[in-house]
Amino acid sequence: MQIIESVKRATSGEAVVEGEKIGSQTIEALKAFSEDEIETLVLAQGLNLFSAGTDTTSHGLALCIHHMANNRDVQEKLYNEVMDVIEENGGDQHLDYNALQKLTYMDKVIKESLRSQGISFLERKCTKDYYIPEVNFTVPKGMIVTTAGSGIMHEVCFCSSACGGLNTDFASC
Numbered sequence: 001m002q003i004i005e006s007v008k009r010a011t012s013g014e015a016v017v018e019g020e021k022i023g024s025q026t027i028e029a030l031k032a033f034s035e036d037e038i039e040t041l042v043l044a045q046g047l048n049l050f051s052a053g054t055d056t057t058s059h060g061l062a063l064c065i066h067h068m069a070n071n072r073d074v075q076e077k078l079y080n081e082v083m084d085v086i087e088e089n090g091g092d093q094h095l096d097y098n099a100l101q102k103l104t105y106m107d108k109v110i111k112e113s114l115r116s117q118g119i120s121f122l123e124r125k126c127t128k129d130y131y132i133p134e135v136n137f138t139v140p141k142g143m144i145v146t147t148a149g150s151g152i153m154h155e156v157c158f159c160s161s162a163c164g165g166l167n168t169d170f171a172s173c
Ligand code: HEM
Pocket: 011, 013, 048, 049, 050, 052, 053, 054, 056, 057, 060, 114, 118, 119, 122, 123
């Protein structure tokens, strides 16, 4: 059970205690797993990878499409950039890694879309009492701490005049 706890700690996102070697602990722990346990672990990781990868990208794409529908000038500029790169690629729509690097406006649109309405929270469990002098508060061991991702991304310095929507001059990119 201690072994499973060890791996759980390494994979659950629980903050690492200073000096703790999660990497080697995990490797040691894996050596003692039964085949059934390893199978369960691999399946769980596969499922995690699948859900972490699909939900985020589909949400990100939906946001980009939403922004393009509301900002036709952005949509037009993006379309032209894609068409130019396809033309440079000899008319082949199958762009390889190097060709994709030329889509610099696309990069900005995606980043700005994710900033404007992207990840709004990240949670961590505090593993030891931690004093924050700026606010004179001690976060107690065991408390779940949520990072205000949305608040950070909507700081005036990042979002200019378009806090709730797309900052179409891409000043923050
Ligand atoms: C726009 C797309 C994506 C966004 C915004 C995103 C965001 C994030 C964030 C914020 C975390 C950290 C969560 C936390 O530590 O509490 C994370 C972790 C993770 N993401 Fe993504 N992600 C994206 C795409 C993907 C894709 C495509 C995959 C896999 C194919 C993926 C797999 C993972 C995995 C496995 C973790 C856990 C990593 C770990 O803690 O060991 N993500 N992602």
